[in-house]
Amino acid sequence: MTFEPLLFFFLAAMAVTTAVLMIVHRNPVVSAISLIGNFFCLAGLYLLLRAQLLAVLQIAVYAGAIMVLVVFVIMLLNLGDEESPAFRLGFRTALGTGLAIGFVLEMLYLFVLTPFTEPLRRDVQAGSGVGTVEAMGAALFSRYLFPLELTGMLLLAAVIGAVILAKKRLT
Amino acid sequence: MSVPLPYFLSLSALLFTIGVIGVLIRRNVIVVFMCIELMLNAVNLTLIAFSSALGDINGQALVFFVMAVAAAEAAVGLAIVIALFRNKQTVNIDDINILKW
Numbered sequence: 001m002t003f004e005p006l007l008f009f010f011l012a013a014m015a016v017t018t019a020v021l022m023i024v025h026r027n028p029v030v031s032a033i034s035l036i037g038n039f040f041c042l043a044g045l046y047l048l049l050r051a052q053l054l055a056v057l058q059i060a061v062y063a064g065a066i067m068v069l070v071v072f073v074i075m076l077l078n079l080g081d082e083e084s085p086a087f088r089l090g091f092r093t094a095l096g097t098g099l100a101i102g103f104v105l106e107m108l109y110l111f112v113l114t115p116f117t118e119p120l121r122r123d124v125q126a127g128s129g130v131g132t133v134e135a136m137g138a139a140l141f142s143r144y145l146f147p148l149e150l151t152g153m154l155l156l157a158a159v160i161g162a163v164i165l166a167k168k169r170l171t
Numbered sequence: 172m173s174v175p176l177p178y179f180l181s182l183s184a185l186l187f188t189i190g191v192i193g194v195l196i197r198r199n200v201i202v203v204f205m206c207i208e209l210m211l212n213a214v215n216l217t218l219i220a221f222s223s224a225l226g227d228i229n230g231q232a233l234v235f236f237v238m239a240v241a242a243a244e245a246a247v248g249l250a251i252v253i254a255l256f257r258n259k260q261t262v263n264i265d266d267i268n269i270l271k272w
Contacts, residue, residue, distance in 0.1 A: 004174055005174055008174045022206075028199055039212065057238055077201075079199070130223065131223070158246045162247050
């Protein structure tokens with residue numbers, strides 16, 4: 001059990017590194033590959049949190065399906081490096097970035113320095129079987145059955161909409 | 172869970188902010204799109220951390236639906252990018268401003 005914090009810090013450092021690499025690199029292909037690495041780190045973190053099904057889905061859906069689509073579109077549009085000013089550095093951008101950094105500092109202050117989450121740590125045993133496929137399937141097909149069916153309809157509508165949008169000309 | 176919950180929440184806040192900054196400073200619409208995916212994932216991490224800490228399945232069920240909606244959003248969003256590129260020959264968001272006034 002002592003290697004779990006080590007694993008957490010390793011995965012967290014990798015996740016932050018790949019995320020920063022994604023937003024600073026000029027080539028969109030490198031950004032996409034960094035994001036795939038970030039998704040794998042997050043899948044490892046989900047395993048640390050005992051959410052096995054979601055860790056598998058993270059790799060299959062995000063790193064597999066969505067990022068393949070993104071890389072495919074980058075290839076289709078034949079995007080190279082961005083032109084020399086890769087970043088917009090106007091007043092509003094600087095203001096927004098400053099506000100975002102202030103936000104994350106405030107969040108870190110709240111999370112780390114105030115012990116308001118102390119009582120949440122107690123029930124470790126209760127959460128041991130929560131993320132298994134069995135528990136998730138039982139929840140999805142009983143309590144969340146209607147949203148699950150709606151999700152199927154949403155995906156069907158998205159497929160049809162994507163085909164119509166990307167077609168050359170409507171007839 | 173031997174790693175305390177606030178560590179996961181801090182990492183999630185950090186990843187979300189990196190995504191926000193990426194949306195603000197990048198000009199390539201596909202990279203902006205990927206930054207939105209990063210923000211969705213940061214929120215998913217928060218939900219799973221709370222779900223695991225509380226021993227409650229509902230947070231993970233919500234993450235499942237977020238993933239499904241993200242997949243639908245990726246398909247439609249990238250189709251829009253392709254349609255935009257076909258019409259304007261660019262993916263620079265500074266040049267795509269017909270809805271601005």
